[in-house]
Amino acid sequence: MVPSKSHVKSPQFARQTVTMAGLGMSKGQVALALGMAYNTFDKYYSAEFNAGASEMRKKLAAKAVEEALGGNTALLLHLVKTKLGWVESQVIEHVGEVRAVVSAKPMTAEDFEKRYLKRSESEGSEALPEGTGA
Numbered sequence: 807m808v809p810s811k812s813h814v815k816s817p818q819f820a821r822q823t824v825t826m827a828g829l830g831m832s833k834g835q836v837a838l839a840l841g842m843a844y845n846t847f848d849k850y851y852s853a854e855f856n857a858g859a860s861e862m863r864k865k866l867a868a869k870a871v872e873e874a875l876g877g878n879t880a881l882l883l884h885l886v887k888t889k890l891g892w893v894e895s896q897v898i899e900h901v902g903e904v905r906a907v908v909s910a911k912p913m914t915a916e917d918f919e920k921r922y923l924k925r926s927e928s929e930g931s932e933a934l935p936e937g938t939g940a
Contacts, residue, residue: 813842815850823851827858 819840826836833855837847847855874882886892913921 813846813850820851820854823847823854824858824861827855828862830862 819842822840823836826839831839833848833852834844836851836855837844840847870881870885874885887894
């Protein structure tokens, strides 16, 4: 790339910009292909780049809709989620009492029995029900 203090907009570069943007190239890639600095390209050819990129998006969208309506289920689901805001969600409802012990540090069987399985004094003096000892 040769730095230039003055650039004159070229109709040939403008046509090439529309074509390359229509193929999905980025602004930086098009500027590099045309051999000019990004800032110069952005200043003189942004409108052409946007026109080419918009045309590409229009063609892709039309093809995607055609494919989706033609039976491509995966694409159809993708389009309704991204364009129509559909979401997949699952609601799990829990009814009843939760009896879970969650701890980050290990507990011995004896500590577990003392902490969670002892009976209250009013139920009797034995710590564990019959047959549940370790």
